[in-house]
Amino acid sequence: MAAPLATQSLDAGWQFRLAPGDRHAAEHPQAAQWLPATVPGTVQTDLMAAKLVADPYAGDNEAKIQWVGLADWQYRSSFTVDAATLARRHVELVFDGLDTFADVTLNGHKLLAADNMFRRWRVPAKAWLHAGANTLEVTLHSPIARLQPWLLKQPYALPGEFDSAFGDEPEGKQTANYVRKAAYQYGWDWGPRIVTEGIWQNVKLESWDTLRLAGFHVAQPRVDADVAQLQAQLHVVADAAGKAQVTLRWRAPDGGTQSLRRDVALKAGDNEVSLPFEIAHPQRWWPVGYGKPNLYDFHVDVAVDGKTVASADRETGLRSVELLREKDQWGRSFAFVVNGVTIFAKGANFIPMDSFPNRVTPARIADLLQSARDANMNMLRVWGGGYYLEDAFYAEADKLGLMVWQDFMFGGAIPPYDAAFRDNTRAEAIQQVDRLRDHPSIVLWCGNNEVETAWESWGTSLDFKKAQGKAESARVEQGMRELFDHTLRDVVASQSPDVPYWPSTPSSDYDTKANVLDNGDYHYWNVWSGDALPASAYLDVTPRFQSEYGLQSLPSMATLRSVLDPSDLAIDSPVLRAHQKFDKGKGNQRLLMYVEREYGKPKDFAALVYLSQVMQAEGIQLAAEHLRAARPQSMGSLYWQLDDVWPGVTWSSVDYYGRWKALQYHAKRFYAPLRVVAIRKDGRTQVSLVSDRTVPLAAELRVRVLDMDGKTVWEHTQPAQVAALASTPAGDYTDAQLLHGADPHRTVAVFELLDHGKPLSRHLVYFGPAKDLALPDPDLRAELFADGRSLTVSAKNFAREVWVDFGDLDASLSDDAFDLLPGERVTLQVDSKADAAALRKALQLRSLYGATVATP
Numbered sequence: 001m002a003a004p005l006a007t008q009s010l011d012a013g014w015q016f017r018l019a020p021g022d023r024h025a026a027e028h029p030q031a032a033q034w035l036p037a038t039v040p041g042t043v044q045t046d047l048m049a050a051k052l053v054a055d056p057y058a059g060d061n062e063a064k065i066q067w068v069g070l071a072d073w074q075y076r077s078s079f080t081v082d083a084a085t086l087a088r089r090h091v092e093l094v095f096d097g098l099d100t101f102a103d104v105t106l107n108g109h110k111l112l113a114a115d116n117m118f119r120r121w122r123v124p125a126k127a128w129l130h131a132g133a134n135t136l137e138v139t140l141h142s143p144i145a146r147l148q149p150w151l152l153k154q155p156y157a158l159p160g161e162f163d164s165a166f167g168d169e170p171e172g173k174q175t176a177n178y179v180r181k182a183a184y185q186y187g188w189d190w191g192p193r194i195v196t197e198g199i200w201q202n203v204k205l206e207s208w209d210t211l212r213l214a215g216f217h218v219a220q221p222r223v224d225a226d227v228a229q230l231q232a233q234l235h236v237v238a239d240a241a242g243k244a245q246v247t248l249r250w251r252a253p254d255g256g257t258q259s260l261r262r263d264v265a266l267k268a269g270d271n272e273v274s275l276p277f278e279i280a281h282p283q284r285w286w287p288v289g290y291g292k293p294n295l296y297d298f299h300v301d302v303a304v305d306g307k308t309v310a311s312a313d314r315e316t317g318l319r320s321v322e323l324l325r326e327k328d329q330w331g332r333s334f335a336f337v338v339n340g341v342t343i344f345a346k347g348a349n350f351i352p353m354d355s356f357p358n359r360v361t362p363a364r365i366a367d368l369l370q371s372a373r374d375a376n377m378n379m380l381r382v383w384g385g386g387y388y389l390e391d392a393f394y395a396e397a398d399k400l401g402l403m404v405w406q407d408f409m410f411g412g413a414i415p416p417y418d419a420a421f422r423d424n425t426r427a428e429a430i431q432q433v434d435r436l437r438d439h440p441s442i443v444l445w446c447g448n449n450e451v452e453t454a455w456e457s458w459g460t461s462l463d464f465k466k467a468q469g470k471a472e473s474a475r476v477e478q479g480m481r482e483l484f485d486h487t488l489r490d491v492v493a494s495q496s497p498d499v500p501y502w503p504s505t506p507s508s509d510y511d512t513k514a515n516v517l518d519n520g521d522y523h524y525w526n527v528w529s530g531d532a533l534p535a536s537a538y539l540d541v542t543p544r545f546q547s548e549y550g551l552q553s554l555p556s557m558a559t560l561r562s563v564l565d566p567s568d569l570a571i572d573s574p575v576l577r578a579h580q581k582f583d584k585g586k587g588n589q590r591l592l593m594y595v596e597r598e599y600g601k602p603k604d605f606a607a608l609v610y611l612s613q614v615m616q617a618e619g620i621q622l623a624a625e626h627l628r629a630a631r632p633q634s635m636g637s638l639y640w641q642l643d644d645v646w647p648g649v650t651w652s653s654v655d656y657y658g659r660w661k662a663l664q665y666h667a668k669r670f671y672a673p674l675r676v677v678a679i680r681k682d683g684r685t686q687v688s689l690v691s692d693r694t695v696p697l698a699a700e701l702r703v704r705v706l707d708m709d710g711k712t713v714w715e716h717t718q719p720a721q722v723a724a725l726a727s728t729p730a731g732d733y734t735d736a737q738l739l740h741g742a743d744p745h746r747t748v749a750v751f752e753l754l755d756h757g758k759p760l761s762r763h764l765v766y767f768g769p770a771k772d773l774a775l776p777d778p779d780l781r782a783e784l785f786a787d788g789r790s791l792t793v794s795a796k797n798f799a800r801e802v803w804v805d806f807g808d809l810d811a812s813l814s815d816d817a818f819d820l821l822p823g824e825r826v827t828l829q830v831d832s833k834a835d836a837a838a839l840r841k842a843l844q845l846r847s848l849y850g851a852t853v854a855t856p
């Protein structure tokens, strides 16, 4: 009479209101009445839907939603249970995620007190259920209000991240350190403070009799070209001791199928069942650029007495991953090796795509990851101040061949050292690693973001050590060591031993202090933050792997207009300032400084938007190419940051709506598998041919020096051997050698990599900062083809950073933010819902010429 596990979704029919007695009822009486709730969801999004709070992304509304995260909320739902369900031996209530401090009662009986946003909760419910209507209630406590009275009584508060801008927490007394909840929601330097509460994942009732399949994993202890030695690992919870038959079937990427069957003996309770097997000549998963991202489909059935009672599916890719930590002439390396190939990691850091995780749809994820892939990235780092992402993210990364560096969720705050906090984190880590470990895209588990370096060097930690003394500081430090060097490392070693662990970013894995150039990974912030050095300072650092560095820019006018009134479109307007979180809103002045220092004074606000993106794109390009050219000393470039949490002024290259900034187009070129890099420093230009291809290429290098009006000063072509997986030096020129006496302000050097005459990659070099160049009027022209699907752009004279857009009409272009040599014409593909007439009307063209007031 064995029947399979039955699942009853409890996502429907929820209502919510302010918890009875909450002090916010006086000011928000409507929120004290029962309102429809969306599960999975948040209180904030439901209040928006009920029109009781305004969109916090618009104008300066962020301030007006703060009360929500300071209030306690109550959810309730009524659901029906039938007699058949109640007749099952086990009925369990499962919350895939509660945000965060939640008391759950079923028909008035207290079932659960949850305290970790990142955990799944499963509780036996049969004893409290009855046939017919049942009532489930969830009370959510404001995480700030819950912890603050306790924290204010403590001898100290641990060093935290960003102080609240809204006065709800005293400076330096941050509750966020003490709770397992997404840190960015407390406000970050690129996003608003919106402390969500709610039932943020699915709720269900699961009923079963003989056994439940609690886990299914395909471990890959050894994968190479000849063989994959695998282990199907099943976690079976059995009602009683007995026998079961396990059948494993799989479909290879080429469609071939295989299966194996095994009888197993189960004891009552938890059983770990392991089935070793091999696949000869596996069709391995490769990161993009190195082969196909092949995926196998695995399916398992567990049967009792010939009847299947539990099944599960896993899609996974077979690959080996190693973190290369070799001692060499530069110190100790940090490089990813996948299937034996040492890979230069090219990509960016990923932050949560929304303040409200429930608004992040698989379609938005797919679009964003496609943008990353289209920009020739091969790695994204899921930053530790957010949340462990939805399955769709990793599934999409698997499919696209994007590697994922996965942080555990610690954003930079110093964690408490008590054992209960550590146990809570361990439970979270086991669940999350178990959920994600079959994704071949995940190539690194990393303990935290910047906790090590925060403790070693941030002002707040240095002050803490002074104030609290040696003994207490040693206790705090030991707690972190325990958590990041042992607890999380051990979880990865037991749950995902095929993937490397790294305790923090940046780190040297405790060889030395964190954030050093010669060992481990490195975050470089002395450009933009720190001393606000010009982008040229990127050339002065050559770490083993640069996992963070960034420059801000404004998002497009269309994006700004979506949240700002026309009168707010000024760099110093209070509302634009509310959308700039760096240095308590002072970031807009920093941005202006970076633009003016390099390019001059923008002619108007629209020109500033454009110039800020050009500044960001050219600056990051310099750093990324410097790192690529420095291979193998450097083996990675992940700039800060790929995406946005809201329409704000930030370091992103793709904005909240998915619109590409100039940087994303530049990335597509500077991360291309074959790239000619020409870097000019102190009057010398060094040329490197960078290749991520696994085979060498016999090509040509053409050097042309052009007058900006079109005259060729000189030109030279030579054969060039582009070595595989390498950066090959290909020239070293003084300015005098390039210029041949030409005017440095009106001359540009063009370096091109040619394959049988066809340009594969091109790099321009200028002989001075942008603001000193005497750019000619390029006489730009654009013509849209009748079908509105392609566009030609041409320039009579040299044009730098040509930017084509269609105002508020959305259109993706095959290229943008490009240079045109004198007389050059390019054809771009246009993808838009708008028709040709509308596009033609909205078309705008700009370039550096005329963008500043100083240009003639």
Ligand code: BMA
Pocket: 188, 189, 190, 385, 411, 412, 449, 450, 523, 548, 640
């Ligand atoms: C880093 C990150 C983030 C931060 C970014 C920009 O150090 O780890 O915490 O948002 O810089 O300042």
